[in-house]
Amino acid sequence: MKARHKRLAFIAVGLIALGVATALVLDAFRSNLVFFYTPTQVANGEAPQGGRFRIGGLVEPGSLKRAANSLEVRFVVTDTAKRVEVVYSGVLPDLFKEGGGTVVQGRLAADGSFHADQVLAKHDENYMPPEAAEALKQARRVQTTVEVE
Amino acid sequence: MNTLAILRWLLWRELMLTLRRRSDLVAVLFFFVISVSLFPLGVGAEPSLLRVMGPGVLWVAALLSVMLSLGRLFAADFADGTLEQLLLMPVPLALAVSVKIMAHWLVFGLPLVLLAPLLGLQFGLSWQEAGVLTFSLLLGTPSLSLIGAIGAALTLGVRGAGVLVALLVLPLYVPVLIFGAGAAAASAADISPQGALSLLGALLVLGTAFGPYATAAALRIALD
Amino acid sequence: MNTLAILRWLLWRELMLTLRRRSDLVAVLFFFVISVSLFPLGVGAEPSLLRVMGPGVLWVAALLSVMLSLGRLFAADFADGTLEQLLLMPVPLALAVSVKIMAHWLVFGLPLVLLAPLLGLQFGLSWQEAGVLTFSLLLGTPSLSLIGAIGAALTLGVRGAGVLVALLVLPLYVPVLIFGAGAAAASAADISPQGALSLLGALLVLGTAFGPYATAAALRIALD
Amino acid sequence: MGLFGINWYRYAAPQAFYPLAGKMIPWFAAIAVTLGISGLYISLCIAPTDFQQGEVYRIIFVHVPAAWMSMFIYLVMAGWAGIGLALNARLSFMMAQALAPTGAMFTLLALVTGSLWGRPTWGTWWVWDARLTSELILLFLYIGFMALQSAIEDPRRADRAGAVLALVGVVNVPIIYFSVEWWNTLHQGASIGLTRAPAMAAPMLWGVLLMALAFWAYTIVVALMRVRCVIAERAREAHWLNEMREST
Amino acid sequence: MLVVERLECLRGGRRLFHDVNFVVRARELLHVQGPNGSGKTSLLRILAGLSRPASGTVSWQGCDIFDAREAYVGDLLYWGDQPALKDDLTVMENLLVTSRLAGIVTAPASLKAALEMVGLARHANLPARLLSQGQRRRLALARLWLDARPLWILDEPFTALDAPAVALLESRLETHLADGGMVVLTTHQRSILAAHALCTLNLTG
Amino acid sequence: MLVVERLECLRGGRRLFHDVNFVVRARELLHVQGPNGSGKTSLLRILAGLSRPASGTVSWQGCDIFDAREAYVGDLLYWGDQPALKDDLTVMENLLVTSRLAGIVTAPASLKAALEMVGLARHANLPARLLSQGQRRRLALARLWLDARPLWILDEPFTALDAPAVALLESRLETHLADGGMVVLTTHQRSILAAHALCTLNLTG
């Protein structure tokens, strides 16, 4: 009898601990743990002003400019709502292209541009042959035009 | 005598023993201070750099100091035969283990926490940043003791235990380190550190609830 | 049997004891690697920052690894009574102590030195910087073993003096660290690291010449 | 008597399991080879080129199955360890011991192929991103498990100590798996999930699945072979020691 | 009543003993004998619940000792082959702490009396590290005067003791048995126990 | 010839003994007696040159042992109250290393013979950690068969040995004495030495 009560008490303590831990973890997921921001958040001033952080988004088509006699490149990262200008000097990854996904890491400069020390290409989780991608794009275009109409 | 009274005596014993062997305590604290102060010396004291590195360096140093002190947690008791007597105490072993871990934290963890604001200010952290750093250490160092105890118990009596402990325990320390240093970095970047602190809290709760059981099991195995 | 033959057997014994388990050696290296890798986690992996921190981090990690392994230098022999037998060997004690320290360095120091360039490159050091860093470790780690041995011998068994001893010996590590990390930092800043390296060399020569005597004296006192 | 009229408990004894394992090995080896060859054929010859990554993406056929196996093997290993602790079954511990090296191997494979893949696609070998870090921790857990086991002389103690460690480390597996959902990181999210259609062209998917099954069969073969070694070694030790004892 | 049935012990895959059966009742002393390495210490550790047997059961007052650990441990005094002292605590503190951790409440006066008994009263404030081998053993011995638990399991308690201390321990064992206690012990000094060795168990090694 | 004159030993400000004088000649065995804590171990450690006396001299073949340490150490075998084994080395390696470090060159065959003698030949490849208390002591004992040094100083050599091992050690001591050796030892099992205890020294404590 007594031993059973003790065991129940231990189980109760374990469950309570699990509950509290879960609550804390859930609470944690509501905040930004990995310093990853979208251009909108950056524009709203939510991103850290002093620290190093990451911005993820698409490279705006037509925004990529290379400096004449150095490795410096400038481009704009956008989440279609807001844009952030990025300055980077270094080699860009092979899969980096206008319209493609990217993750840049660095700090905000005083003029509001983002000085990246690392630029990475990020792609989505879709794998398909080029023809399929083309077909899909076609289908989407049709869909949007239909929607516009 | 009831369980609580026995556990109180155990705590008394543990504190007494470390007070008698103050050199261990001093060595660990000294190591913490040295490895933290080395950076301004070795890296060159450029203030902006120091401010960025500060929290991370303090956290890594705290983690390594706690790890250095883990050797003493059970090994001495094991060698002189008193661990057998602890296993035969008329209280649940997991409770006794909790008390030992608490004593370990009081002696080796708490002083680090108390020293942290001073060292933090040395790195040019603001009061607020130093505060968050200290709080993250306060939440995190008990987890380090709790996790470390499992490793220490698993490697009891094994040759090369000191290094093996590091091997077992460091991977489990990584999350504590990431969230601990992350909290401080967040506050340095003017973001709320609450997310990281919540995770540290979650780790602490889980560690307190389940760590002593794993440690107790490991001790029984070690003495088998 | 002449002195040399006996010392050779002592070396054999020491190597045998440390190499009895292959995992032991691997574990030391692993500890070194992982504690070095913790820093980017804590501080954030900003390349320019890492390059600056690199030498200091590697040096602190090397110091830690050596310190972790120092515990076993005499304490085990003291506890199991074989230290008395070593004192009664028909060779000068300082020589025997030197052999023990040499064995310790061969097993725990040298591998760190060999690993250092790889880890240095991970921190983005140039080849030349990594080379200087490695050379500074090659000069410095034997001093760590030599100085550590004095501390290890002094702390054997003695209680009252323990704190004092820790305070006396640990600061001796500071110059080694400062010059070691300093040499690498100098070469990173395109200054000649020669000054720091010369000082490391001086420490090593002094340590080799006098360390074993101090250690031998400390051992005799510990066993008196 | 249990399923199929066979007393399965009989095989919980290592001596009885030894020949059974021996009989199972060739079958699984055959399965592994067949699946492996067909998987490789599909992935190298049939699967089309990817629209974004070109040919590089073919690393997927090693990377993804290896990453899956690394986590799955850890779960199985911890499961065996838990059963061993609960029921005091020697064979369970031996299974856990036998699985660890293969698990470590797949973890390493996932890490290596991942970073080989990361260089052309992301532009870096390594970032301290949540998934990559937790996968690295997994490797360290495997190594720690093996180091602990080999450092303890007494096999009984080694088994149990390793089991405790394996169970403690289990928390890491869900972190690896869900890290891409919990944290917005560089590593891509799941392409293949149970709750929705795979975001992958069918031949690619088949390649990945066949390779995963092949790795699975391979794991079983290697684990069985290793467990036979462990059984034999311990039996020899026991025999040798008993003999030694009788002659004293 | 301590009942041992069909006990088997494996060490490193080797069988140290098997099919060991015995019962220890109140007022009985069991002397475990056997050559060096025959498994006496291993047996005593199993009896104390510190290690698990390969097979067989040990039960105390009808319950398996591994199931009813807490009740058993409250009735047991185990003294392993080391004296289990903390070198950094003084003689008095050592005695205080061992008895308190075993759940025994005693007046300071009786602690002093126990030290007096084993001839260590003079050394009460000396750190245990400074004691001689025999004095360490005597300090371990002192706890027997504080302890009323029924079952004593003692591994080589006579080691390093001088003749008067041996006599002292013998008389304490006799009182304990007379009070209805039980003792299981090992010793190679067999002459010592001639008087009260009620049962002996031989591990043939 | 070992000559001890007016030896005094202080420990923590307490005088353990003073004015101890004796001579040990070839073929003589000195049995140091005394209650626990009377200073036997302290005396033996001084005789071995491990600790220094408060006053008085110990000389070996006419030279003070602290001045002519190396010569003395070459003639001395000291066995402290622990068996001085490395747990991680095997039984055979332990024996090999202790003899080599003492400067003794022996053929592998004689190492084996010594292990055979103490009944550990079958355990030659077992790590010493796995030995029982008594087996560890037996291993320490084995070195006596390899050693021709004239002066043996043994602290409690009979501890933890079973009866056959005790007899074995006694016969080895006799041979050593017969060969012109000298022995200084302590033991509480006094009956054991009745046969050859040529001299006894009493430390009254």
Ligand code: HEM
């Ligand atoms: C060292 C670097 C990497 C590590 C440690 C790693 C680790 C993992 C792990 C543990 C998984 C299995 C989790 C799951 O099934 O969701 C996984 C899956 C996957 N990884 Fe990686 N990865 C790395 C790099 C990469 C790179 C560079 C790519 C592609 C550019 C990649 C693409 C994938 C894909 C497509 C999956 C399958 C996801 C799914 O369908 O569920 N990984 N990786």
Ligand SMILES: Nc1ncnc2c1ncn2[C@@H]1O[C@H](COP(=O)(O)OP(=O)(O)OP(=O)(O)O)[C@@H](O)[C@H]1O
């Ligand atoms: N620093 C010190 N302060 C006070 N007393 C000390 C100190 N060091 C040793 N002693 C005392 O000296 C004595 C040491 O005795 P030693 O070990 O030589 O005894 P022994 O005759 O070998 O006894 P045993 O038969 O128990 O082995 C003990 O009584 C111990 O308490």
Ligand SMILES: Nc1ncnc2c1ncn2[C@@H]1O[C@H](COP(=O)(O)OP(=O)(O)OP(=O)(O)O)[C@@H](O)[C@H]1O
């Ligand atoms: N892992 C192992 N592998 C092989 N043998 C082992 C292992 N562990 C213990 N042993 C053996 O088991 C025996 C342990 O015996 P135990 O300590 O119980 O002996 P004992 O009867 O108390 O002897 P003593 O009288 O010497 O104290 C020894 O022979 C030892 O060599």
Ligand SMILES: [Mg+2]
């Ligand atoms: Mg024994």
Ligand SMILES: [Mg+2]
């Ligand atoms: Mg003595």
